[in-house]
Every structure is written in structure tokens, then in C-alpha cells.
Amino acid sequence: MSKTLKVAEVSELKSGECKTVEVDGQTLALFNVDGTFYAIDNTCSHVGAPLGDGELIGNDVTCPLHGAQFDVTCGKALSGPARGDVKSFPVSLEGDDVLVELE
Numbered sequence: 001m002s003k004t005l006k007v008a009e010v011s012e013l014k015s016g017e018c019k020t021v022e023v024d025g026q027t028l029a030l031f032n033v034d035g036t037f038y039a040i041d042n043t044c045s046h047v048g049a050p051l052g053d054g055e056l057i058g059n060d061v062t063c064p065l066h067g068a069q070f071d072v073t074c075g076k077a078l079s080g081p082a083r084g085d086v087k088s089f090p091v092s093l094e095g096d097d098v099l100v101e102l103e
């Protein structure tokens, strides 16, 4: 059963920024791409660096440790040394709240 939980407020993240958020025992990376918010698993599929601490350019985040790139809109790995895609989570906005749907 899925649940939708608040992870941040819209004002916490400007366009082009990302951060790590913790919700319901999970750690997610949250991104603002031109006003649209996306959430993916925070744990890089290489050796686990926090993608929320990465650099966001357009739709792509670069892992802060060894530079693997992921598409934040879907979690797809775009370059090595990523070992696979990461999970993405549906995001919605409700007023000032950023909500993420967890399984």
C-alpha cells in the first residue's frame, strides 16, 4: 500500500538545487528542475554516495563521489560507474508542501 508524505516545503529548494531528505525511514534525493520536483533513491548504485549532495544540471545529477550520472526524472543511470538505475518516486505539490508517494 502506498502512502503520500510531506518531505519538504517548496521554498526550501530553488530551481537547479537538490537536497537529501529523510521520510518514513527512507532517505531520498529531492530535485527542483525548473519548478518541477523529482525524488529518487538517495543511494548511488555504485557504492552508495548520497545523490542529494550531487550536482544537478538540467535533468541530470552527478554523483558527488565518482561522477556517475542519473536522470532525476526517472532514476535511469546515464553513465558509469553506476551499477544500475535507482528508484524514482512520484512527487506532487500541495500548497507549499512537497509530497512524495512511497510504497
Ligand code: FES
Pocket: 044, 045, 046, 047, 048, 049, 063, 064, 065, 066, 067, 068, 080, 081, 082
Ligand atoms: S558512489 Fe556514486 S559514482 Fe561512485
